[in-house]
Amino acid sequence: MNNQFIRQIAIDWNKIEKQSYLRSIPALHKLSTLELTRPITFFVGENGSGKSTLLEAIAVAYGFNPEGGTRNYSFSTYDSHSNLYEAITISKGYRPARSGYFLRAESFYNVATKEEDYADRLHPSEHYHEKSHGESFLALAQKRLNPDGIYILDEPEAALSPQRQLTLLMEIYNCAKNGSQFIIVSHSPILLSIPDALILTFDDGLVHPCTYEETDSYQITKMFIENRDQILRRLIGE
Numbered sequence: 570m571n572n573q574f575i576r577q578i579a580i581d582w583n584k585i586e587k588q589s590y591l592r593s594i595p596a597l598h599k600l601s602t603l604e605l606t607r608p609i610t611f612f613v614g615e616n617g618s619g620k621s622t623l624l625e626a627i628a629v630a631y632g633f634n635p636e637g638g639t640r641n642y643s644f645s646t647y648d649s650h651s652n653l654y655e656a657i658t659i660s661k662g663y664r665p666a667r668s669g670y671f672l673r674a675e676s677f678y679n680v681a682t683k684e685e686d687y688a689d690r691l692h693p694s695e696h697y698h699e700k701s702h703g704e705s706f707l708a709l710a711q712k713r714l715n716p717d718g719i720y721i722l723d724e725p726e727a728a729l730s731p732q733r734q735l736t737l738l739m740e741i742y743n744c745a746k747n748g749s750q751f752i753i754v755s756h757s758p759i760l761l762s763i764p765d766a767l768i769l770t771f772d773d774g775l776v777h778p779c780t781y782e783e784t785d786s787y788q789i790t791k792m793f794i795e796n797r798d799q800i801l802r803r804l805i806g807e
Contacts, residue, residue, distance in 0.1 A: 571662065573750045574662050574664060574666045575605050575631065575660075575719065577603065579601065579602045579657070589652075591653055594619040597619040597622065599775055599776075605750075605752065606767065608745035608748075609742075609745050611755055611769065612753070612769055612771060613754075615772055618772060619771050622653060624723055624752060624754050630657040630658075631669075633670075637673045638671060639669060639670055669720060672720075672723060706725065706728045707729065707737065710725070711740060716747035717747070718750075720741075724756065734759040734760060761787065
């Protein structure tokens with residue numbers, strides 16, 4: 570039985586303008602429905618393949634602020650999101666989510682600033698701007714990731730060292746074991762190794778499942794580590 574908070578998304582392409590750039594993204598244009606059957610789902614693929622566009626649209630359709638934060642955040646510094654969310658219908662599970670967060674690496678600074686604005690005596694600020702970028706990312710994850718929540722994360726590894734990525738991996742895995750759902754865009758071969766995650770690749774013009782070993786993140790990292798000298802000679806001629 571699928572008991573995820575977001576069980577399925579459906580896209581009504583009749584609600585997207587004929588001249589929209591969204592129709593030129595092959596993996597998206599061929600997508601009408603998508604089942605999310607596991608607690609952790611990864612979107613992977615080359616830059617421009619549509620994975621972050623879809624992730625963002627799912628987040629906004631679910632009720633999150635386009636720039637990130639909890640569902641209580643409501644602000645805008647620059648509207649960069651597409652209108653794909655207007656064409657998305659979300660099929661929700663029977664459980665109500667107790668918490669949730671939408672993290673976008675590219676707009677985290679704005680969210681951290683707004684977190685200070687929203688702070689009060691009962692909800693003191695975490696002062697993310699007083700930490701390094703990586704430290705603030707991890708601090709946010711450790712505070713915000715809770716059981717029975719829905720978490721939509723766009724490249725959460727962006728500011729993290731490999732060691733901190735391992736810490737985040739543990740946080741995500743343990744949280745998912747306690748009833749939470751994650752939908753994550755990632756290029757990290759560390760995060761993508763989380764056991765039992767569903768990995769959906771947007772490459773080859775079609776959204777489809779793949780194994781960890783089939784991801785470019787794994788294959789290219791493995792190839793480079795095992796053939797570093799040869800690859801560097803080809804790339805830089807030394």
